[in-house]
Amino acid sequence: MSKTLSLNEIRSRAVAFHHEWKGEPGEERQQAQSFVRDLLHVFGVTGTKAALYEKRARRSSTGSGGYIDALVPGLCLIEMKSAGKDLAAAERQALDYIDDLSDAEAPRWVITCDFHTFRILDLHAEDDADTVVFTLEQLPARVEDLAFLAGYQARSFGSREQEAASIKAAKIMAGLYEALEGSGYDDHEASVFLVRTLFALYADDSGVWERDMFFEFIETRTSEDGSDLGSQLTKLYQELNRLPEKRQKNLDELIARFPYVNGGIFAEPLSIPSFDRAMRAQLLEACAFNWSAISPAIFGSLFQAVKDKKARRELGEHYTTETNILKTIRPLFLDDFEAEFAKQHHHKAGLKKLRARMGEAVFVDPAAGCGNFLVIGYREMRALDLRILERLQELGDSSQIPTMFFTKADLPVKMESFIGLELEEWPARIAATALHLVDHQANQAMELALGKAPEPLPLETITTVHVVNSLKVRWQDYIPPTQHLFIMSNPPFLGDNTRTKEQKKELQDAWGDASVLSRLDYVTGWHAKALELFKNREYGGEWAFVTTNSITQGDQPPRLFGPIFAQGWKIKFAHQTFAWTSEASDAAAVHCVIVGFTKDKAAPRRLFTYPSPKAEPLEQDAAQINGYLLDAENVLVEKRSSMLSPCLTKTLRGSMPSDGGNLIVEPEDYAEFAADPIASTYLHRYIGAKELLHGTDRWCLWLDGWDSRDLNKSALLRMRVEAVKDFRAASTAATTRDYPYHHLFRQLAKQDTSYVCVPRHVSETREFFTVQHFDADVIAGDANFTIQDPDGLQFAVMSSSAFITWQKAIGGRLESRLRFASTLTWYTFPVPEISEKDRAAIIAGGRAVLDARALHPEKSLAEHYQPLGMDPALVKAHKQLDKAVDKVFGLRDTTGKRVSNEDRLKALFASYAAMTGDSQS
Template structure:
C-alpha cells in the first residue's frame, strides 16, 4: 500500500536533515539515492541501476559513450554531481544521454542534483523546477509517480488513446498469428490492459513493476514469457496470505486483485521475440493518461481489421454522452448539491443518496455511458467531501468516506469481448478517480483487492428480462445508445429478436431496431410501478432529485423512491415520418411522458475519421415533470440551445401530442398531389438528348412521341433526359416504327423476367407505365428528397408537355398561392419536423407531410378587400417575386440550377431576400388565425402548426398556446 502524502512529507523532511552536509559524489551519491527512494516506501534496490552505460550525443571532447549515474527505465534519469558543481552543465549532460536511450525507455523525469539542490525536468511538458534540499518536502509531489500518486487530466483527445490501441493491436495480431485466438485471446488482452494500467497508476508497486518483471525475468526470445504471464495471473488471483512462503520475491510483490478478473485458467500463450517486443512497447506507454470512455471502444476495434483501418471512427464522444446524462440526472444532482452543501446533515443525506443510485445500460457496448456516468458521479462525490471538510476538519480515513462504487452500474452487451472491456473500463476509471481523491486528501486510496464489481451481463438485451439483471424497483436510470439499424436493413436475426418485443404493436414492421429498446424500457419501467403508469401530477421538482431506489445498497434505509427514468440516443427516424404513429402511439398509450429531448444533431466522436449520424436524444418516464427542456440546434453540428417546454410531443416540439396518420386526401381545401410516372421499363424508354437524336435519325416517325423527362436529379441539378411515351400511340402507327417496336418488345421481356407477379402482369400492356401521371395543364413539382442543408425545398412549375418521374411529386392545379405557402419557412419547418429521412436528407411525402399540413385559413372565395383576401394576394405577390428572382440567374450560357440557387453558400442575396418577404407574408396569414407575430425558434412554428392541426381535426377548437417564457441556457447549464 502506498504511503500517505503526510508520511511522505515527514520522510522527506527527515531525509533533508540527514543529508544536509553530504558533498562527495563518489562516496555518497549511491546511498543518497537509495535513501531517497525510501521516502516513497521503495526498498527494492533493483528498481534502478547505477552507472548505466549509454551512448550519448558527442560533446566538446568527441566522446559518445557515457554512464548515467542512475537510470530507472521509463521513470527516472539522474545525473549527480558533487556539491557546488555547475547544474546547467549537468542538465546538458543528462539530456545528451537521451539520444542513446530507446524510445520506450525514455524517463518521465530528468533530475540533476549536487546534494544541496535539485533541478527536475518533466520530459513530456519541458517544465523545469529547481529547489534546495531543505525544501524537498515542499516539492515532493513532483515525484508522486514513485509513490503511486500519478494524477493528470484525462482527455479523449490525448494521442495516447490511439497509440495504446494501436500497440494493443500489434500485440493482438502477433498472438493471433501464433494460433492464440478466440475467447482466450480476448481474455488475455483484457488482463494485459488492466496490468498495463496498473503498472502506471500505483496499483503495482513500485512503478513499472510489470515492465521490470518482463525485462528481467523473461528471455529475449520470448520463449518463457507465456508461462511467466500465466504464473503472474495466478499470483494476481491469490490473496497474499494464501501464497506460498517460497514464492519468488518479485512475483510476491504484486498485489491480490480479485474481481474474478484473473480467475479463469487460460491456455499458455507461445511468445517469440517480436511478440515480447510488442508487449514491452505497450508497457512503455503512459497508461495512466488513457480515457476509459473512449479507449474501451478503441480497444474493441483492434479485433476487427476493417475497423482498425479507421481506428476510432465510430466511437462516442464524452461531449455527446454528457448531452444525455446531464438532463437525465446529473444537472439535477448538482442543483441539489448546491442547495445542501452548506448544511452538514442534509449534505450527509445527499451523500447517502448518491450511493443509492443505480444505472442500467441495456446496450452498453464497451461501457462508454456507464464509465462517464460513474466518473461524473465520483466527481460530484469529491465535491461533497470537499464541502464536508472545507472547515479544516481532519479526515480520519478516506477509505470509509468514499461510498459511490462500481457495483451501482449494470449493463447488458450481446458480444463477450466488449462486455469484458466494459467491466474493466469501469475499474480503470474507478482507480483514476481514486487517485484524484488520494491527491486531494493526501491519503493513498485504492480499492485493491477489488471487492465490488460492475454487473455487466453478456447476453441479448432484447431476449433477456432486464429485471433479472437489475430489478426495476431498484433501478434509478436506464440509459444508453442502442444499435442503429433501419427497418429495411434488419436481418432475420433482428426480426427474431424483436418479434416478441413488438408483440401487440400494429405495423411494427415499420420500426427501426432502436425502437425495440424504447418498448422494452417502457415495459421495464412499468414493472417498477406495479405494471401501470403511476397516477401522479406534474411537479416542479427536477428529474432525479427524489431519492431512488428505496434502500441504500449498504443497508441504510433511504427516502421514498421515485419511478425510474430512461434516456436513449436514437436515429431521428423514430421521431419523424411513419414510425411516429406506430411507436409513439403505443408508448403514449402506456403512459410515457417525454421529460427532455435533443432535436436532430450530428452524433460525432472525438477520434480519427469522425463518423456522424443524425440523432436525437429522448429522455422519458412514466411520471410527468413540469421542468421539461428542449435542446434546439441551429444546424446539426452546432451547439444546443436549451429552452423550457410545457409539453414535448413525439415530434420533439413543444406542442400537443399529435400522431399524424397516413392521410389519403389533404386536410385542407388544396389540390391533391401524387407521384410522377413510374415506367418499370428497364430503361428502354429513357434517353439522353444524344441518344434521342440518334434514335430519331433512324426512326423519324418517333419524334412526336418523345417528351422531356424530369426526375429529381434533372429538376434540381439540370441535365436533359427524354422519354418515349407511347401510351397514346395508335397500333397502326406503332407497328410502322420497327425500332420503336423493338423497344416495346424489350420492355415486355424485362417485365416478364421479373420475380414480382404484378410486374409480370404489366407485360400485357408494354406501352403503358406502371404509374401514369400525365398532366393536361401546368403543374407544380416537389422533389421527394432534398438536402438537409437547404432552408427551403426547391419547387417549381412545369408545362404539361413535360413528364416527371416518380422521384418527384406532381401537384396539378397548384397556383402561386400554393407555391408560396409550400415554399415558406412555415411549411419547411413542418417538413423538417415530420418527414422521414433518407440518410440525413429530407424525404417529402404526400400521406404524412402534405396531406396533414395545416394551411392558413385563407379561402379562395374570400371577399375582395377582406383580410383573408389581402393576405392571399400578398402571398401570391411574394411568390411571384421568388420566381422572378430565380429567373435572373437561370438565363445565359451557364444558367444556375435550383441546386445552385438553394445551396446556403451560393444562394443569391436577392433570392434570399425574396424568400424572406414570402416568409413574412405567410407568417402574417397565420397570424389571422391566432399565431404569434414573431417566432423565436423553428420549434415554436411547429408547435403552433400542431395546435392548428388539432383545431382542424377536433370538433372543439383548441386554445392556441403562447410559447413558454423566454429562458435560455447553455447545454451544460
C-alpha cells in the same frame, strides 16, 4: 510493498531523506545517482528496473551524445546538477534529450535538481507558468508535487493526451493479440490472457503494487528466446489468485512479493500459451509504456476492437469520446446531483443527505458494450462524492471520514450500483476490468485529497456485468428494486433494412405488438424494455438513450413516442441531430440524437441544438420538448390519406416507365427521333430528378392514345416497343412481367393541366423546397410528385419557408437529404381556412418568385437556390411570399425582426393541434 504508499508514508520518508541529505555538498559526479535512488525510494520506486540510470541519449540540437541521469520510462526524466548550478539551463539540456527517446520512454515530467532545489516541469501543461520550484527543506510539505512518482497521476480526464495514450495502449494490446492469434492460441483463452496482462501492466505503473515489478519478472525470470514465458506467466497469474497464506513456502521470492489480487480476473484456469523471442520483446515493450496515463473508458472502446482485423488497422479512428458520453449522463443525473451540491454548499446536513441519496442510486446500461457509460458514470459520481467530503472538512465536519482508514463500506457510490447487460463476453469482460481500473483511479484521487482511501487490493469481484441478450430477458431479474434508477445506453443502430429476421423478432417481442413496428429502428426495442421495467411500481427513475436521428423522422415518432407519452413520460432533455464520432479527422460519423425521459413534471426541460452536426451544442430552456425534439406543441403527426388543409390539393406520383430505359430518349438520340415523322409525334419532354434540379434535357415516348398502326410505319418506334416487351418479360416482378401494354409506361400519371413538379428528395442545405411549374404536355417521372395548380397557390405554399421548415421537422430522410412523403408532410401541412385576400397575397408571392427566377433563365433550380449564392431579387421575392404565408399562421414581422423558423415551428404545431384536436401535453 503491495500497494501505493500513502501520502503520510511518503511524507515520513521525505523527512528522513531531508535529514540525510541536508548537509551534503551536492557534487553531481560523485553523488547524483545516490541522491536520485534515495529520492525515488521516498515514493516507492525501487530497484534498477523501475528507473534507468546514466541512459545514453543524443542531443537534438547538436547531435552529440550524452547521458540522462535517470529516466523512469513514460513518466519522468531527472537531470542532476551540482549545487548552485542554473536549473533552467539544466531543464533545457534535459528537453534536448527527449526527441531521442521512443514513444514508450518519452516522459511527461522533467525534474531538475541541484541537491538543494527542485524544479518540476509538466510537459502536458499549457505554459511554463505551471513549473514548480521548491527547496529540499520544503520537500516533506510538497510531496504532492512529486506524487506522480508514486502512481498518483494528476490527469485531465477526457483530454487529448489521455486519448492519445489510450490509442497507443490499444495498439500495443492489438499487437499482443495478433501474436497470440497467430500462434494458434484459443480465442477465448487469448481474451482472458489479454485482460490479465492488461491488469498487470496497469498495476505496474499505477501503484497497485511495486512499480515495474511485472516488468522485472518478465526480464529476470524468463528466457530471452521466450520459450518459458507462457509457463512463467501462467504460474504468476495462478499465484495472483491465491491468498499469501496458501502459497508454497519455497515460492520464487519475486513471485512471492506480488500481492493477492482476486476480483475474478485471475480465477479461470487457462492452458499455457507458447511464446517466442519476438512475442517476449513485444511484451517488454508494453511494459515500457506508462499505463497509468490511459482513460479506462476510451481504452475500453479501443480494446474491444483488437479482435477485428479491420478495426485493428484503424485503431484510434473510431472510438467514442468522453465528451459524447457526458452529453447523456450529465443532463440525465450528474447535473442534478451537482446542482444539489451547489445548493447545499454551506449546509452540512444537506451535504450528508446528498451523499446518502447518491448511495441509493442505481445506474444501468442495458447495451453496455465495453462499459464506457458505466465507467464514466462511476468516475464522475466518485469525484462528486470526494468534493462533498472535502467541503464537509472545510465546514469543520469530518464525521463522514473514518478516523483510521476508508473501506468500501464507507463509500456511498459503489461499483455494485453500476449494472451492465451485454450480449457478448469479450466486451463484458473489458467492462468489468475497466471498472476495476477507474475504481483505483478514484481511490488514488481520494488518497491525494484526504490522505486515506480504500485499499486497492484485493479487488472486489464484479458481478453486475451480465452476458445476456437484454431484449430477451426481464430486466428486473438483474436490477434491484429502487426509486432512484438511471438507465443510460447507446444501443445498436439498425434500421428496417439492416436488421436480421431474428432481430426483427426480438423487436416485436420487446414491444409485444407487431403492428406497432412499421419501420421502427431496432434501437427502439430498448425503449420498449425500459417502459416495461418502469411499469413495475418497485422501480422509479429516469432514462436516456443515444439513437440514430431517424427515430424523430418520418412515421417513427408517433409509433415510438406515442406509447412513451401515454405512460406519463415527458422528455427531460434532448440533443438534436449531431455527429457521434471521435476526434480523429477521418473517423466515421453517425447522425444521432439523445433523448432523456422523466415523469417529474417540475424538472426543467433542456434542449441542445447544433448549428451543424459537428458543432458544439447550444443549450436552451424549453417550455416542453415534443417527439421531434422541438420546443413546440406536443403533437405527433401521422400520415393521412386526405388533405388536412381545405386549401391544398392532393399529389400524384409521377409516371413510372419500368421499361429498361427504352421509352426514354436521351439527348444523344433526340435528333434521330425528332427526324422520324412518326416517332417525333410522340416525343414529350421528360422530367426526372436530375432534369428538375439541373434543367438538363431528356425526352420520352408517350404512347398513350396512340395509333397502333404507327408501329408498322416507324422501325425506330417498333424497335423500342419490342425492347420494352423483352425487358418486362424477363422481370422478376409479376406486376411488371404481366403488364399487357408494352407501349405504355408501367404507371401513368399525366396531368391534364399545368402542374407543380415536386422532387422526392431535396438537399438538406436548401432554404426552400425546389419545385417548378410545367405545362401539361411535360411528363414527370416517378422520381417526382405532381400537384394540379391552376391558380398558383400550391406552388406558392410549397415554396414558402413555412413548408420546408415543416418538412425538415417531421419528414423522413434519405441519408441527410429531405425525403418528401406527400401523405406525411403535404397532406398534414396545417394551413387553416384563409381569406380571399390572403389567398391572393400568397399567389402573388409565388408569382414574384417565378418572375425573379425568369430574370436569369440560364440558371437551373440548383443554381437559383445555391445556399450561399441566391440572387438578391429571388431572396426579396421569397421574403414577400413568406410574409404572406406566415400571416395565415398568425406570424408577422415586428420591429424589423424577421420571423424565425423556431417561431414558424411553434405556430405550425399549434395550428396542427388546433385542426386535429391532437396534443400529447
